[in-house]
Amino acid sequence: MSAEFDLVIRNAQVATASDTFTSDIGVVGGRIVQMGVRLSTGAREIDARGRTTTPGGIDAHCHLDQPIAPPAKMTDDFETGTRSAACGGTTTVIPFAAQQKGGSLRAAIDDYHERANGRASIDYGFHLIVTDPTPEIMATELPALIAEGYSSFKIYMTYDDMKLNDGQILRLLALARTHGAMAMIHAENTECIAWLTESLLESGLSAPRYHVASRPMLVEREATHRAISLAELVDVSMLLVHVSGREAVEQIQWARARGLKILSETCPQYLLLTAEDLGIDDGYEGAKCVCSPPPRDAASQQAIWAALADGTFTVFSSDHAPFSFDDDQGKKPGGREVAFPYIPNGIPGIETRLPLLYSEGVLTGRISANRFVELTATNPAKTYGLHPRKGTIAIGSDADLVIWDERSVLLTNAMLHHAVDYTPYEGRTVGAWPAYTISRGEVVWDGERFLGTPGRGRFLQRGLPTMIARRPPPSGAAR
Numbered sequence: 001m002s003a004e005f006d007l008v009i010r011n012a013q014v015a016t017a018s019d020t021f022t023s024d025i026g027v028v029g030g031r032i033v034q035m036g037v038r039l040s041t042g043a044r045e046i047d048a049r050g051r052t053t054t055p056g057g058i059d060a061h062c063h064l065d066q067p068i069a070p071p072a073k074m075t076d077d078f079e080t081g082t083r084s085a086a087c088g089g090t091t092t093v094i095p096f097a098a099q100q101k102g103g104s105l106r107a108a109i110d111d112y113h114e115r116a117n118g119r120a121s122i123d124y125g126f127h128l129i130v131t132d133p134t135p136e137i138m139a140t141e142l143p144a145l146i147a148e149g150y151s152s153f154k155i156y157m158t159y160d161d162m163k164l165n166d167g168q169i170l171r172l173l174a175l176a177r178t179h180g181a182m183a184m185i186h187a188e189n190t191e192c193i194a195w196l197t198e199s200l201l202e203s204g205l206s207a208p209r210y211h212v213a214s215r216p217m218l219v220e221r222e223a224t225h226r227a228i229s230l231a232e233l234v235d236v237s238m239l240l241v242h243v244s245g246r247e248a249v250e251q252i253q254w255a256r257a258r259g260l261k262i263l264s265e266t267c268p269q270y271l272l273l274t275a276e277d278l279g280i281d282d283g284y285e286g287a288k289c290v291c292s293p294p295p296r297d298a299a300s301q302q303a304i305w306a307a308l309a310d311g312t313f314t315v316f317s318s319d320h321a322p323f324s325f326d327d328d329q330g331k332k333p334g335g336r337e338v339a340f341p342y343i344p345n346g347i348p349g350i351e352t353r354l355p356l357l358y359s360e361g362v363l364t365g366r367i368s369a370n371r372f373v374e375l376t377a378t379n380p381a382k383t384y385g386l387h388p389r390k391g392t393i394a395i396g397s398d399a400d401l402v403i404w405d406e407r408s409v410l411l412t413n414a415m416l417h418h419a420v421d422y423t424p425y426e427g428r429t430v431g432a433w434p435a436y437t438i439s440r441g442e443v444v445w446d447g448e449r450f451l452g453t454p455g456r457g458r459f460l461q462r463g464l465p466t467m468i469a470r471r472p473p474p475s476g477a478a479r
């Protein structure tokens with residue numbers, strides 16, 4: 001007798017964003033087709049008795065093979081990046097197709113498809129990064145791309161080759177409102193950073209740890225408030241990415257209290273690292289933890305944990321930015337130890353994101369398993385137009401699943417599957433790791449081995465965010 005299902009997961013302790021229950025999960029053709037007790041046989045069966053089973057993670061903020069100015073080059077491409085993601089329980093990634101100034105968005109998308117094609121082992125979508133919002137791009141290209149499934153774009157308030165001014169941001173927010181897209185904002189005040197950087201360098205303070213002094217909380221707080229004000233003027237929702245500390249959290253809570261729908265994201269580095277990880281002396285090791293905004297202090301970590309628990313944060317992403325340490329295309333540009341402004345920004349973490357949060361959040365009781373699912377899968381899916389195909393465990397959804405093994409694991413870079421030569425979490429013990437990662441019904445990680453194949457990952461043409469409503473163009477100056 002042939003099996004009714006391709007795969008049956010038995011006795012799973014299913015956690016969704018809203019419920020926890022025990023169920024078998026029956027999969028056919030990569031989708032969940034039945035849930036209940038005593039399902040009939042599967043061609044393959046996995047016993048998940050006693051194990052929490054969550055939707056596969058969606059990493060809605062990660063950087064893979066993103067073209068950047070030489071000599072820097074990202075160490076992870078779509079092959080190594082998605083492999084690493086899968087081994088840590090992530091089944092969908094949404095990295096960024098970045099517009100080059102003077103170039104078109106379409107060219108960025110075409111180039112990025114070539115980079116992903118045949119390499120990704122899990123499913124993927126693309127956010128856009130808009131760096132040059134010309135009238136033509138605003139009138140035609142961006143609306144067309146939103147309709148084609150690139151329904152979110154990132155706006156930078158800092159970085160010379162990326163930043164937009166307030167007028168450009170207002171126009172993009174108005175466009176997001178009209179077309180129902182999600183605008184993601186990197187909020188740091190670029191002029192404050194430039195002024196502080198200049199005075200630090202003039203004083204001979206150039207070690208990695210001065211990266212923190214060049215981007216204090218104030219510069220993030222001010223830009224967060226300004227971004228919120230711009231969104232209020234346009235009357236549109238938007239998402240603040242990689243929120244690092246208490247003062248930015250306070251701005252988001254202030255906005256919500258005014259009735260504004262401001263969404264927000266944080267990342268593992270703001271829960272688990274502090275400014276001290278960039279160095280307590282002038283040594284260069286701290287370059288490993290140079291990212292923007294930088295990790296703050298213990299009080300900020302507590303504020304970020306509280307905001308994760310109380311619902312302030314919408315999503316939890318890695319902001320994986322893969323630059324190797326001992327690498328002339330990475331943290332040592334041209335093979336040299338350089339002054340902090342020239343260290344490529346970003347921290348690797350695509351594989352460790354879920355185990356760290358499960359371990360430090362769920363197992364410690366700081367957040368429930370349901371909130372874990374909401375932050376790492378369901379809300380990212382709703383925010384970026386993938387729900388309910390992705391981000392939940394339900395009949396009709398893709399069979400993207402993680403079966404958790406609550407065991408002690410010593411984190412070392414040697415056990416990870418990215419191409420980066422370090423992890424900032426080296427030597428830390430986590431209390432859980434995926435026993436299985438299942439992508440559209442296929443086991444891509446079995447607790448010991450990566451079993452995916454490059455090219456099996458599919459491009460996801462995303463719908464509009466279900467977290468926000470599409471609305472008529474705003475009246476007033478920001479049209």
Ligand code: URP
Binds near residue numbers: 063292319
């Ligand atoms: O330092 C960071 N966060 N690097 C990645 C790029 C970005 O701004 O997200």
Ligand code: ZN
Binds near residue numbers: 186241292
């Ligand atoms: Zn950013």
Ligand code: ZN
Binds near residue numbers: 061320
């Ligand atoms: Zn980023």
